[in-house]
Amino acid sequence: MTGRGRMTRRDVLRMAGAGASLLTVGPVLAACGGGGSTGSSSGSGTTTALQGSTDFNNANLKKLATAIKQALQGKDVSQLKIAMVINIPGDYWTPGQNGVMAGAKDLGFTAMFQAPTGGDLSKQISILETLNAQHYDYSLSAIDPAAARGPVDAAVAAGQNVIAIDSPLTGTKTPLLYLGTPNTDAGKKAGEAVKTVLGGKGDVAILTGSLTAANALQRIDGFKSALQGTSINVVQTVNDQGDRAKAESNAETALQANPNLAAMYGVYSYNGPQAAQAVKAAGKSGKIKIIADDVESDAVAQFIKSGVIQGTAVQDPYQQGYMSAFVLAAMRLLGKDATNQLLQQYVTTGSDGVVTLSSGVGLVTKDNLDTYNSVLNGAA
Numbered sequence: 451m452t453g454r455g456r457m458t459r460r461d462v463l464r465m466a467g468a469g470a471s472l473l474t475v476g477p478v479l480a481a482c483g484g485g486g487s488t489g490s491s492s493g494s495g496t497t498t499a500l501q502g503s504t505d506f507n508n509a510n511l512k513k514l515a516t517a518i519k520q521a522l523q524g525k526d527v528s529q530l531k532i533a534m535v536i537n538i539p540g541d542y543w544t545p546g547q548n549g550v551m552a553g554a555k556d557l558g559f560t561a562m563f564q565a566p567t568g569g570d571l572s573k574q575i576s577i578l579e580t581l582n583a584q585h586y587d588y589s590l591s592a593i594d595p596a597a598a599r600g601p602v603d604a605a606v607a608a609g610q611n612v613i614a615i616d617s618p619l620t621g622t623k624t625p626l627l628y629l630g631t632p633n634t635d636a637g638k639k640a641g642e643a644v645k646t647v648l649g650g651k652g653d654v655a656i657l658t659g660s661l662t663a664a665n666a667l668q669r670i671d672g673f674k675s676a677l678q679g680t681s682i683n684v685v686q687t688v689n690d691q692g693d694r695a696k697a698e699s700n701a702e703t704a705l706q707a708n709p710n711l712a713a714m715y716g717v718y719s720y721n722g723p724q725a726a727q728a729v730k731a732a733g734k735s736g737k738i739k740i741i742a743d744d745v746e747s748d749a750v751a752q753f754i755k756s757g758v759i760q761g762t763a764v765q766d767p768y769q770q771g772y773m774s775a776f777v778l779a780a781m782r783l784l785g786k787d788a789t790n791q792l793l794q795q796y797v798t799t800g801s802d803g804v805v806t807l808s809s810g811v812g813l814v815t816k817d818n819l820d821t822y823n824s825v826l827n828g829a830a
């Protein structure tokens with residue numbers, strides 16, 4: 451990824467790692483790691499100011515965390531074995547790592563954070579099998595839902611608790627709670643932003659790291675649904691399969707293949723900055739609009755500040771980590787029925803049957819970037 455010599459979000463959020471002593475290196479793999487507005491102009495149509503937001507769902511999650519902590523009073527938390535397993539290592543997940551450690555610290559136990567090197571599926575499956583053998587409860591962002599179902603079903607059958615984060619994990623024998631951003635909502639947020647910056651018309655290319663992962667598919671569906679009734683056309687969708695170098699190459703190809711391209715939508719956290727690099731190199735900064743998902747590194751922040759990226763739909767990975775610790779602790783010590791009672795007023799059930807505890811979705815522009823950084827530090 452570009453900008454390796456610069457300060458990354460890992461450095462910016464180092465202060466949030468005060469609970470770093472809680473990180474235990476597992477036997478498989480070491481850990482890896484308000485509102486505002488900004489003006490926008492486009493030759494494609496009449497535009498309005500792009501409004502940012504960072505409220506997420508923090509108010510409700512704070513209430514839930516308080517209720518769980520009260521319910522756990524007097525329980526022995528010292529023997530809890532809880533892990534957080536992510537999909538692709540990167541700065542995006544640093545707040546999630548900090549969050550699960552902070553949540554564990556607040557409740558008085560030690561958590562484990564696991565990341566498969568290079569986002570390798572076989573390594574993630576190996577992590578899950580080891581956690582199963584050691585009888586861990588865990589939250590999981592699956593690289594490939596179909597491949598993860600076997601280990602997850604085995605874990606649940608053995609009495610372990612598993613929740614999905616970042617992307618729902620459907621098709622398991624026992625339905626899993628999903629803790630994270632409703633990805634369709636994230637895609638819609640990005641689509642609404644594209645409508646704003648293009649004034650409702652123009653050609654758009656979608657850049658993604660997967661065409662099989664549920665989070666990618668749902669974001670793309672949400673994005674397209676937001677464009678219905680406009681004169682915005684999705685002219686190309688390209689998949690880099692998790693390869694950041696290929697992501698930039700794909701952006702370059704999209705620019706060359708579509709001379710009338712007005713905007714790009716980056717589905718995964720690295721797609722936005724790689725697209726920005728390509729657009730900047732082509733001398734089209736500000737002319738071709740970029741709406742991304744997530745703010746993974748300082749490079750993204752710099753592209754937002756300079757106007758190469760107009761906005762990015764964002765999740766709150768800190769809360770996905772923090773609340774993973776709380777919900778899994780409750781499931782283990784209170785039981786699933788009692789935990790479900792605590793969750794009841796905070797969850798929704800989708801048409802696909804997925805029960806979601808939302809961590810919310812926001813939109814970052816250059817006007818509210820600093821506010822978002824403070825949220826990732828657990829300030830909200």
